[in-house]
Amino acid sequence: MELVCPAGNLxxxxxxxxxxxxxxxxxxxxxxxxxxxxxxxxxxKQMTQGIEFAQSxxxxxxxxxxTYPYCHDLPTWQQAVDTAAELKVDALILADMGVMDxxxxxxxxxxxxxxxxxxxxxxxxxxxxxxxxxxxxAVIPRVLSIKQVAHLVxxxxxxxxxxxxxxxCVMVEGRCLLSSYxxxxxxxxxxxxxxxxxxxxxxxxxxxxxxxxxxxxxQVAKDESVGYPVICKGRYQVNDQIGYAIEEPTxxxxxxILAELKAIGVAxxxxxxxxxxxxxxxxxxxxxxxxxxxxxxRPDKYVVKDSWNQTLGDLSEGQQTTLGAYYRNWQ
Amino acid sequence: xxxxxxKKLSLAPxxxxxxxxxxxxxxxxxxxxxxxxxxxxxVVCSKRRALSLQDWMTIGHDLQAxxxxxxxxxxSLVEAASELSVMTKICQQGDFMVEANDMSAVQLRTKFESNxxxxxxxxxxxxxxxxxxxxxxxxxxxxxxxxxxxxxxxxFDLGNVELELPAWGRLSLAYSAxxxxxxxxxxxxxxxGFVCDQYPDGLAMKTQEQKDFLVINGIQTQSGTIQNHLExxxxxxxxxxxxxxxxxxxxxxxxxxxxVRKQQLSVxxxxxxxxxxxxxxxxxxxxxxxxxKDWVA
Numbered sequence: 329m330e331l332v333c334p335a336g337n338l339x340x341x342x343x344x345x346x347x348x349x350x351x352x353x354x355x356x357x358x359x360x361x362x363x364x365x366x367x368x369x370x371x372x373k374q375m376t377q378g379i380e381f382a383q384s385x386x387x388x389x390x391x392x393x394x395t396y397p398y399c400h401d402l403p404t405w406q407q408a409v410d411t412a413a414e415l416k417v418d419a420l421i422l423a424d425m426g427v428m429d430x431x432x433x434x435x436x437x438x439x440x441x442x443x444x445x446x447x448x449x450x451x452x453x454x455x456x457x458x459x460x461x462x463x464x465x466a467v468i469p470r471v472l473s474i475k476q477v478a479h480l481v482x483x484x485x486x487x488x489x490x491x492x493x494x495x496x497c498v499m500v501e502g503r504c505l506l507s508s509y510x511x512x513x514x515x516x517x518x519x520x521x522x523x524x525x526x527x528x529x530x531x532x533x534x535x536x537x538x539x540x541x542x543x544x545x546x547q548v549a550k551d552e553s554v555g556y557p558v559i560c561k562g563r564y565q566v567n568d569q570i571g572y573a574i575e576e577p578t579x580x581x582x583x584x585i586l587a588e589l590k591a592i593g594v595a596x597x598x599x600x601x602x603x604x605x606x607x608x609x610x611x612x613x614x615x616x617x618x619x620x621x622x623x624x625x626r627p628d629k630y631v632v633k634d635s636w637n638q639t640l641g642d643l644s645e646g647q648q649t650t651l652g653a654y655y656r657n658w659q
Numbered sequence: 660x661x662x663x664x665x666k667k668l669s670l671a672p673x674x675x676x677x678x679x680x681x682x683x684x685x686x687x688x689x690x691x692x693x694x695x696x697x698x699x700x701x702v703v704c705s706k707r708r709a710l711s712l713q714d715w716m717t718i719g720h721d722l723q724a725x726x727x728x729x730x731x732x733x734x735s736l737v738e739a740a741s742e743l744s745v746m747t748k749i750c751q752q753g754d755f756m757v758e759a760n761d762m763s764a765v766q767l768r769t770k771f772e773s774n775x776x777x778x779x780x781x782x783x784x785x786x787x788x789x790x791x792x793x794x795x796x797x798x799x800x801x802x803x804x805x806x807x808x809x810x811x812x813x814x815f816d817l818g819n820v821e822l823e824l825p826a827w828g829r830l831s832l833a834y835s836a837x838x839x840x841x842x843x844x845x846x847x848x849x850x851x852g853f854v855c856d857q858y859p860d861g862l863a864m865k866t867q868e869q870k871d872f873l874v875i876n877g878i879q880t881q882s883g884t885i886q887n888h889l890e891x892x893x894x895x896x897x898x899x900x901x902x903x904x905x906x907x908x909x910x911x912x913x914x915x916x917x918x919v920r921k922q923q924l925s926v927x928x929x930x931x932x933x934x935x936x937x938x939x940x941x942x943x944x945x946x947x948x949x950x951x952k953d954w955v956a
Binding site: 396397398399400401402423424425426427429430446447448449450451452453455456457459460470471472473476479498499500502503504505506508509510511512514516517541543544545546547559560563564565566567569570573574575652653656657658659 | 736737738739740742743746761762763764765766767769781783784785786787788789792793796805806807811814815830832833834835836837838839842843847848849862863864865866867868869870872873875880882944945948949950951952
């Protein structure tokens, strides 16, 4: 079971490699990937350096080109695919069928992984991409229970990668329009949800508010802290009650089910967080490496160490973690 | 005859959990309405079993007998093996066309001899190359994804693909493993008690300033606004205008769209009357390259 870690920039890539990632994933500095944030991602020169650094140490490099180009944008996405082929990444992480079709035709030897943004939640959907685009792996959305993951792994034509730690998308990835409904820009068409230019933090006499394109996402008393205004983690009024109607600020943490994920045949565990600091990437990679090593070497005796949970808990959104949809009652 | 007279009107599947009797009455009324194409089936939650696949087929045959074109729609978010098995039956049958609402349905449909399918708006088709790929696999009609604006649509060479535009109703914005309606009642999805039947028009999720924002419908999140694209009735790229059912004013809306397409009512007067017949705010932002929630007059 591989450990796949986020590389938002060169320093993060280096610490992830040193801390024991089996693979790192990165993106270019444009809307071709789902973490299109200012100051993040790689120039071509940095990619070359990163690939050399990682591959010479036995770590694979994946390039995420996992947003959806409109007709007139397609050449830019195709250029990203060409760049990946030229720089010899180990795999391209793609979501769009048009981009996949191009990659298959132009670079038939290039490995394609289906991005989580490709929204494949069943074996039939994964096998569609396997048969049509010869994908070598699929990353699946954070919507399946562990039993459903096992069923998918058993019936899929290709190995399956799942999310192991990081920010929790509550909605099926690739099919969430909440951000673009509020702002015009979202993960599919822009590579980011709640783009920074629409975010407003406002102090009133009694409250601290966060707004997205004018919409009140949350408000707290002045001495409390409030998270980044992603729509699914806001507080709203439903049936005269105010609360986290969709989900609380929390991070996914699969330490307690890692041995099970290994046992059902999951091929790789992914850590979310290209937007996070190198220090975060190092700490999470170290914990996940140690845990996966324990799973691999002593699967019957695997026990989650308190120190691992402590470290990951401290790094989590709202200092809370959850098993998300893997755990049926969360649903 | 101008092109706009040739526009067809379609009715999307019911997104909410309506009871069996109401659903039957509703489709009896649809049979008498000016709707040309009716999409049937449960597309949001497989736990809602007020009607079986057999029931939907029966309704479909009745509507067909009344002169409607009938399409069976598949579930939008497929997670369980049992859901795949119902979907397989839908994709295998030959009585009606199939609307594929996720790639599982496309995959299953391509396995059968009669492989033609309609791509639902939740399939991510953003560019010509994606559309062409699915055309080669049997796509015959395309329901435009919500994020596309008018200019993006016009960049496509549609060829013989029929273009259907979601023209009236709440937008489906997201799907989750979690049931938010059950969550509101402090229940998990497995113990939901079918509480969504209390909300035949969805459950409003307002901001803390009591402003309309989103609507919860089980595992689906919808827009708080009603999307209104009546203006597209004069767009040559559009063949079919789709209306999404709601209980309060569905047949009034259908009648207004019909009167505008027959030029018995101007677009301006149609807009005015549509706005008057809904209590919810309306939007058309995506079409004009703005936030989906916005209204561009």
